[in-house]
Amino acid sequence: MSRLQVVSGKGGTGKTTVAAALALALATEGKRTLLVEVEGRQGIAQLFETEALPYEERKIAVAPGGGEVYALAIDPELALLDYLQMFYKMGGAGRALKKLGAIDFATTIAPGLRDVLLTGKACEAVRRKDKRGRFVYDYVVMDAPPTGRITRFLNVNDEVAGLAKIGPIHNQAQAVMRVIKSPETEVHLVTLLEEMPVQETADGIGELRAAKLPVGRVIVNMVRPAVLDEAHLELAQSVPRTALAKTLSSAGLGGARRGGLAERLVDPLLEQAEEYAERYALERDQHAVLAELGLPLHELPLLAEGMDLAGLYQLATELRKQGIS
Structure with missing residues (x-):
C-alpha cells in the first residue's frame, strides 16, 4: 500500500465511511495513520462519535493490535496562515489579514490556491519525520472531494499555473505534485452497484489516467447479501x-x-x-462494468443495522480480509 491513500467517490456512496474504515484497517498491528478531511463537513467526527475536529492532529481511535488513528480537519484559511508563517514569517501579519477578511478573500477568488493548501497539508504529513528520521505516520488517508472534482483537485500544478509561475507558491505546488504523482500515492474510488455511480466511477478513472494520476482500487460499498443465486x-x-x-x-x-x-x-x-x-441483473451488469476497468475490486457489505462505530470496525476487518493492509 502506498503511504498516501486518497479516497473519492460520487456523493452518497459512503466515501467518508470507506476512508475511515481504510484508516482503521491500515492502522492495525501497531501502525499509525492520519485521516484527513478537506471538505469541512466534520463527517469523520460523526463517524467516530467524537466532538468536531479542530485544526490539529488528534487521536480518535485505537485499531486492533494497538495501532492508532489520528484525524485532521484541514481549514484552508488556517492552512494559509501556516503557509505565510512557513515561507514568509508572517505569523502576526497573517493573523491581522485574517481579521480583515483578506485570507477568506484570497482562498475564495483563487480556488487553485485553496487546493494547493489542502493537498499540501496532507503531503506534508506524508513526508514528515521525527527526530530519529522515521516517518511520523505510516499512512495518510485523505477523505477527498467527490469523483467529479477529484482530478482537478489533485492536479494542483495546473490549477496554480495561473497564480504563480515562480516563487514559493509555485515551488509548493511542485512539491505537492511530486508526492501525488509518485508511487507514494494511490487514488481509490468508492461506488455502489448502481448505474450512475458506476458510470461516474468509470469516467473518473479515465480522467485520472489522462492526468497521469495514480489510480488505486475500486471499492464497492453497501453490497447487499445474495439471497438467491x-x-x-x-x-x-x-x-x-x-x-x-x-x-x-x-x-x-x-x-x-x-x-x-x-x-x-x-x-x-x-x-x-x-x-x-431485476436488482440482481442490474448489479451483475454493473459489476461486469467495474471488472472491465482492470483495477483491484473490493466489496463492503451493507450493514443492516446502519453505520455506527462498531460497524466501522467491521468494515475495517473486511478490508483487511481482502488484502488491504
Whole structure:
C-alpha cells in the first residue's frame, strides 16, 4: 500500500465511511495513520462519535493490535496562515489579514490556491519525520472531494499555473505534485452497484489516467447479501402459482383455497422475486462494468443495522480480509 491513500467517490456512496474504515484497517498491528478531511463537513467526527475536529492532529481511535488513528480537519484559511508563517514569517501579519477578511478573500477568488493548501497539508504529513528520521505516520488517508472534482483537485500544478509561475507558491505546488504523482500515492474510488455511480466511477478513472494520476482500487460499498443465486432465482420465477400456494399451505400458512392466507401470499412473494431478479441483473451488469476497468475490486457489505462505530470496525476487518493492509 502506498503511504498516501486518497479516497473519492460520487456523493452518497459512503466515501467518508470507506476512508475511515481504510484508516482503521491500515492502522492495525501497531501502525499509525492520519485521516484527513478537506471538505469541512466534520463527517469523520460523526463517524467516530467524537466532538468536531479542530485544526490539529488528534487521536480518535485505537485499531486492533494497538495501532492508532489520528484525524485532521484541514481549514484552508488556517492552512494559509501556516503557509505565510512557513515561507514568509508572517505569523502576526497573517493573523491581522485574517481579521480583515483578506485570507477568506484570497482562498475564495483563487480556488487553485485553496487546493494547493489542502493537498499540501496532507503531503506534508506524508513526508514528515521525527527526530530519529522515521516517518511520523505510516499512512495518510485523505477523505477527498467527490469523483467529479477529484482530478482537478489533485492536479494542483495546473490549477496554480495561473497564480504563480515562480516563487514559493509555485515551488509548493511542485512539491505537492511530486508526492501525488509518485508511487507514494494511490487514488481509490468508492461506488455502489448502481448505474450512475458506476458510470461516474468509470469516467473518473479515465480522467485520472489522462492526468497521469495514480489510480488505486475500486471499492464497492453497501453490497447487499445474495439471497438467491442465478439458478435458484430462475427456479423461483418459474414456480406455478398453485404449486407455490400448496407449498405455503403445507408450511402451515393456512389453506391453499382461494382467499386463504397461503393464496393471498402468492402475489406479494412473486412480486418480491421479480424485484429481486431485476436488482440482481442490474448489479451483475454493473459489476461486469467495474471488472472491465482492470483495477483491484473490493466489496463492503451493507450493514443492516446502519453505520455506527462498531460497524466501522467491521468494515475495517473486511478490508483487511481482502488484502488491504
